[in-house]
Amino acid sequence: xxxxxxxxxxxxxxxxxxxxxxxxxxxxxxxxxxxxxxxxxxxxxxxxxxxxxxxxxxxxxxxxxxxxxxxxxxxxxxxxxxxxxxxxxxxxxxxxxxxxxxxxxxxxxxxxxxxxxxxxxxxxxxxxxxxxxxxxxxxxxxxxxxxxxxxxxxxxxxxxxxxxxxxxxxxxxxxxxxxxxxxxxxxxxxxxxxxxxxxxxxxxxxxxxxxxxxxxxxxxxxxxxxxxxxxxxxxxxxxxxxxxxxxxxxxxxxxxxxxxxxxxxxxx
Amino acid sequence: xxxxxxxxxxxxxxxxxxxxxxxxxxxxxxxxxxxxxxxxxxxxxxxxxxxxxxxxxxxxxxxxxxxxxxxxxxxxxxxxxxxxxxxxxxxxxxxxxxxxxxxxxxxxxxxxxxxxxxxxxxxxxxxxxxxxxxxxxxxxxxxxxxxxxxxxxxxxxxxxxxxxxxxxxxxxxxxxxxxxxxxxxxxxxxxxxxxxxxxxxxxxxxxxxxxxxxxxxxxxxxxxxxxxxxxxxxxxxxxxxxxxxxxxxxxxxxxxxxxxxxxxxxxxxxxxxxxxxxxxxxxxxxxxxxxxxxxx
Numbered sequence: 001x002x003x004x005x006x007x008x009x010x011x012x013x014x015x016x017x018x019x020x021x022x023x024x025x026x027x028x029x030x031x032x033x034x035x036x037x038x039x040x041x042x043x044x045x046x047x048x049x050x051x052x053x054x055x056x057x058x059x060x061x062x063x064x065x066x067x068x069x070x071x072x073x074x075x076x077x078x079x080x081x082x083x084x085x086x087x088x089x090x091x092x093x094x095x096x097x098x099x100x101x102x103x104x105x106x107x108x109x110x111x112x113x114x115x116x117x118x119x120x121x122x123x124x125x126x127x128x129x130x131x132x133x134x135x136x137x138x139x140x141x142x143x144x145x146x147x148x149x150x151x152x153x154x155x156x157x158x159x160x161x162x163x164x165x166x167x168x169x170x171x172x173x174x175x176x177x178x179x180x181x182x183x184x185x186x187x188x189x190x191x192x193x194x195x196x197x198x199x200x201x202x203x204x205x206x207x208x209x210x211x212x213x214x215x216x217x218x219x220x221x222x223x224x225x226x227x228x229x230x231x232x233x234x235x236x237x238x239x240x241x242x243x244x245x246x247x248x249x250x251x252x253x254x255x256x257x258x259x260x261x262x263x264x265x266x267x268x
Numbered sequence: 269x270x271x272x273x274x275x276x277x278x279x280x281x282x283x284x285x286x287x288x289x290x291x292x293x294x295x296x297x298x299x300x301x302x303x304x305x306x307x308x309x310x311x312x313x314x315x316x317x318x319x320x321x322x323x324x325x326x327x328x329x330x331x332x333x334x335x336x337x338x339x340x341x342x343x344x345x346x347x348x349x350x351x352x353x354x355x356x357x358x359x360x361x362x363x364x365x366x367x368x369x370x371x372x373x374x375x376x377x378x379x380x381x382x383x384x385x386x387x388x389x390x391x392x393x394x395x396x397x398x399x400x401x402x403x404x405x406x407x408x409x410x411x412x413x414x415x416x417x418x419x420x421x422x423x424x425x426x427x428x429x430x431x432x433x434x435x436x437x438x439x440x441x442x443x444x445x446x447x448x449x450x451x452x453x454x455x456x457x458x459x460x461x462x463x464x465x466x467x468x469x470x471x472x473x474x475x476x477x478x479x480x481x482x483x484x485x486x487x488x489x490x491x492x493x494x495x496x497x498x499x500x501x502x503x504x505x506x507x508x509x510x511x512x513x514x515x516x517x518x519x520x521x522x523x524x525x526x527x528x529x530x531x532x533x534x535x536x537x538x539x540x541x542x543x544x545x546x547x548x549x550x551x552x553x554x555x556x557x558x559x560x561x562x563x564x
Contacts, residue, residue, distance in 0.1 A: 005372050006472065012365035019362060020389050020443050023400025025412070030403055038410075087290035101553055103293065107302065108494065108549050110501030112518045113308070113538040114301070116525060120311065120535075121304035121322045138300050145293065194390075203393030205504050209522070220395045223536040227399060227508060239396040250388040259383050 024243060028062055053237035064224035066202050069133060069218060073140040073201035078194040080141070081148025089150070089156040100153075104146045104174035106235045111206025115139055119210040131213040139207040144200045148193035155189025155257060192256040202245065280288040305542070312535040319529045325427065331536035345540065351431070352500035355438040356492040359446045363491070364440060364484075369449030383451075390444030398508045401437055402428065405509075429511035437509035438502060442495040449494060453487025454480075487554065493552040497545045517541040 005013075030037070031053075034044040053059050084103060088096050106114060118139050122130035129135040159182065167177040205220040212221050219242065223235050253259070313327045314333075335341045335483055369385070373379045389397070402411045407424040415421045457480060466476040499505070503518035512519065517537055524534035 004374075005369055006476075009365045009368055013369035016362045016443070019440065020366075021385065023397050023404060023440060024389060024392065026400040026403050027396055030399070080296060080433060083289040084293040087286060091286055091290075092528055093384075099290070099294075103297065103547065106503075108497045108545070108546050110518065110538075110541050112501070112521055113542045114305065114502045114519060116302035116534065116538055117308040118300065120299075120321055121307055124307065124323065126349055141296070142301055177454040199311065199391045203391060203396075206502070209503060210525070212502065222391050222398070223393075223395045224504065224508070227402070231399070236399060239393075239399060242396055243392055246392045247388050247493065250384050250391060253387075255382060259380060260385065 022135070027236050027239045028243065029233070030233055031238075031240040033233060037231055049233040049237040051238065053234040053241075056234050057237040058222060058226075059234055062217050062219045063241065065133075065216055066219040069140060070134055070198045070201040072133075074194050074198040075145050076137075076141050077144040077148050077197040077201075078190060080151050081145040081193060081197070082190050083196050084145075085149045085152035085156060089153060090161075094265045103149050106142045107146045111143065111204075112209060114142065115207040115210040118207075121130065131211065133216065135211045136208055136218065139211050140204055142203040143198035143204055143207055146184075147196035148190075151193035151196055151257065152186060153188050154261060155192075157262065159185045165219065187254040192253045194221055195253050199246055199249045202242070272280050288425070306534050309539055310537045311532055314532045316530060316532045321531050331533050332493070334533065335536055335540065341537070343516050344517055344520050345544075347431075347514070348500050348541070349544070351434060351438070351506075351514075351516060352496045354435055355442060355499045356495045358435065359439050359442045360488060360492055363443055363446035363450060364488075366443075367447045367454055370451050371445070371454035386444050386447050390448070393505050394441055394502075395508075397440060398437055398505065400507065401440060405433060405436060426508050429513055431510070431514050433509040433511075434514050434516075435507050437505040438499045440504065441505055442499055445498060446491045446495050449491035450484065450487045452483050457483045490552050490555045493548050493555070497548040501541065501545050501547075 029042055031047045031049050032047070033042055034046045090099050093099075118135065119130055122128075122135050129138075151234065163185070164177050164181050167181045168174065172180065203220060204218070205224065208218050208221050211216060217225070219238060223238065226235055228233050308322065309319075309509060312331055313329070314324050314331075315326050315328050316331060318498055339425075366386075370379065370382045402409070404429040406412070407426070409427070411427060412424045415425060461483060462475050462479050465479045466472065470478065473497070500516075501518065503522060504514045506514050506519055507522075510516075510519075518541065521534050521537045521541065524530045524537060
């Protein structure tokens with residue numbers, strides 16, 4: 001019997017995975033290197049730069065700033081996104097596909113342009129939140145909410161509406177039917193969506209570019225500003241913590257929802 | 269009206285307050301997305317005045333005339349489009365075998381593991397991934413160290429701070445999006461199609477070229493448009509991998525606004541970039557609708 005996957009295809013795929021993953025591995029190695037910078041072959045491993053990161057004012061405060069911003073973004077995105085996903089799944093409003101596309105559009109539209117638009121809007125409208133955490137918060141909510149809508153929408157699509165209808169026909173009020181039947185069934189989808197929202201905000205660069213202030217920067221901006229001039233191994237050490245956070249959240253997402261199913265619904 | 273819809277009609281779906289669910293997000297998007305982008309469009313029609321952000325009532329096409337009459341901006345627009353097109357093609361070539369292998373891996377644990385790798389790299393902050401790319405491709409980077417220790421080159425080979433470097437970086441950035449789009453489509457192709465071709469005597473290669481590849485066409489088209497839109501919009505990749513030597517539209521926007529305080533002209537470039545990207549997205553959405561109805 002022949003192999004299911006032809007050998008040339010397999011080799012090309014392995015090379016592709018190297019291209020995707022090797023830079024990430026390099027960051028981990030650069031953060032753990034003994035020397036001043038990463039050489040090939042590596043000189044040896046040490047926790048020197050990890051300790052340096054934990055003592056650095058610049059990266060540690062940026063790390064916690066991003067963490068706080070991502071938590072704030074996660075809370076609002078989860079609430080607004082879940083409510084909107086419920087509406088889109090349950091209404092028979094003709095424009096709901098267009099509405100969904102509208103809510104998802106920030107993901108693919110240029111973040112620098114949207115960040116610039118918000119920056120100018122905050123100045124001209126006199127809101128006084130340009131280059132503050134509040135302005136960043138608003139920009140991040142725009143870019144994180146689509147992921148909540150996608151994830152919650154997928155779990156609503158697999159949920160059998162007749163369960164809720166049965167509860168209603170047995171006399172439950174709409175709120176009670178939602179609380180007792182629908183919510184427990186989509187709770188894991190909501191949790192997965194909120195994790196996505198967190199991690200998208202934590203790694204957000206393009207929107208933050210115009211909105212962040214010099215002394216309170218999210219981690220990606222702080223890393224970018226130093227990376228323009230030189231490679232600092234403690235930036236790579238900060239990267240190790242970010243990589244750990246991302247892997248943990250994707251693993252957690254996988255426990256909550258079926259990642260395969262999430263993909264199948266992407267076009268819907 | 270069937271029984272089921274009659275029951276549903278009494279449920280949450282027909283209830284008056286279901287609108288309340290979507291009102292907050294609509295309000296948020298109108299206030300912080302539609303209005304700011306709309307004002308940006310308006311700003312681009314204001315006379316250029318350094319340092320001024322506020323809108324004025326004078327309308328002019330001067331900024332657009334300036335954009336389309338200066339060769340360096342036209343070249344930047346052309347370079348952006350060329351870059352995004354090259355990246356779409358290369359990303360497709362690199363991603364297709366990866367997506368094919370993921371889609372054909374039947375062992376659920378192994379399949380999930382591969383998807384987790386793709387998703388985790390997609391979610392990881394681009395600055396961190398570019399740090400890795402720069403350590404690999406720099407003049408003193410790993411590839412140049414290896415080439416020199418093997419005596420293949422005398423001086424360093426310039427792998428970044430040029431157009432090539434930006435392409436390398438953007439492909440790394442766009443790969444997960446292309447893979448995820450293709451996996452969905454390839455998984456949806458019934459294996460019986462290829463089996464039928466094989467049983468009629470087609471070689472494996474011929475069956476793939478004549479059946480599987482054409483059947484993945486909707487995914488190939490929508491994935492390429494998605495990658496085009498994402499890579500033409502990227503600031504961080506040209507900034508770091510091009511070292512500001514590859515002047516694409518997002519770099520020009522930042523320079524006009526943050527370095528020269530020319531808000532009106534910055535807005536003009538932003539509008540042009542926004543329209544190019546939105547066109548690609550609109551075609552993507554249109555294709556997505558047709559392909560989901562057409563294939564099955």
